Amino acid sequence: MSQLTRIHYFNTVAELGSISAASNFYDIQPSSISRQIAVLEKELGVRLLNRNTRNLGLTEAGRKYFEYSQRIISEIDSAKRAVSDLQDKPRGVLRVSLTVGFGEMVILPLVTRFMEKYPEIKLELELTERVVDMVDENIDIAVRSGLLHDSNLVATHLQDNNFILCASPIYLKKYGVPLSSNELIDHTCLCYGFAGWKEWYLLGDAAQPIPLSNRITINSVNGQKQLIINDSGIALIPRWAVKEDVKQGKLSVIMPSLTFSPSEKLTSTYAIYQNREFVSPKIRVFLDFIKQELLP
Template structure:
């Protein structure tokens, strides 16, 4: 029997003035309540109740203890109401970690819409390339690319990382358009310096690492985009980062018949969260929002 139940029994006996009445309220035997009150008094080392054949009254120590036990039970009830309210309505702090490129290009433009839908959720955003620990850093949702091996994590795929080789029309006019992958060795290339994106592969039956002789490296997707838009060279970028630029003609998709990747495998971007029996409403609505607004973004 928990200490809290003893407090509940004690308060009820005080308020009804009767162990038998309290036993009817809790639907337990009077002897059970008497035993738990005796344990409570033994734990405190003081008598709390004066019992007679007709009623049960408080000792001086009992009156003082009752003042505190009322507050304790009231706080406990308030805590239950607060937790239940959180489970029923999306609210509270939502901490989201995401890669810089995908965050700036895809997620951040969606945040105002999400805030209008769920004004009671306080959003905390972190843009970083490091792999965060969801438990240690109290992250509700992380957005990452690549394969996920942690069995304690659940992943929702948001979009495939369809990498395209592209350049500005001016660069191609000045330097010519490469016709096959080996021609890249003669061109200026812009590589993303993140460890797993720095090499370029031709994705065919056999994965072939491409020879890049002239390359400039930059550590952000938006930096890559600014360099290619300003006629610096050819670059390999995911479609989600350059979809608008391809549509308005400021960038050109080069060698469309080939499939390229900075990995030795094709990859996707995922929203991940910890495997739990119950997912909080704030996390659930954010995941649903991402899926609704991002899935098939490259189509």
């Protein structure tokens, strides 16, 4: 039996004035109450109850211990109520880690509506390409794109990553429109990532690597978009990053009937969090909101 339970027994005896009354309150034998208070006295090294008088009373140490333990129990009860309140209503600080491009172009435009809908949530956003340690860094949700590896974390699928080949109309008029993946070697291809990433993939029955002449490599989706808008070349880029630019005629889609990817398999974007069993309301409403907003 825990020390906290013994403290509860002692406080109830002190409040009701007898072990018998306390045993009736807890619906257990008086001997059980007496035994647990004796254990508590042994742990403290002092006598708490004066058992020599007709009416049970507190010793001086018992009165002092009762005074302080009441405060402790009150604080514990307050803590329970606070946690219960958090579980009932979305509130508190929500820490979300996002990839830079997806965060800037997709999530940030949704933040105002989310905050208006849930005024008691405080949002802390971290935009980074590094892999975060969710436990050590106290991250509630991490939104990441790519192939999902085995993990002890829980992953909720947000959307598939659809990539398209794009270039500006001016670039295509100047250098021509490639009609097959083999013709991309003759164009300036703007690759996302770092030097050494030399291939895109044409997906079908099997992934076919496409050799590229990638004179420019950049680790920013937004930067990639700005380069192709400025007529610098052709990019394989997420559809969500350029769909408005395509609608407005700033960019043209190349070989739209084919499926291209920067990896050998189609990838997705996931929201990752730590515990499947106890999902706090603030996490649940954020996930539900984002999934609803990302529906086609």
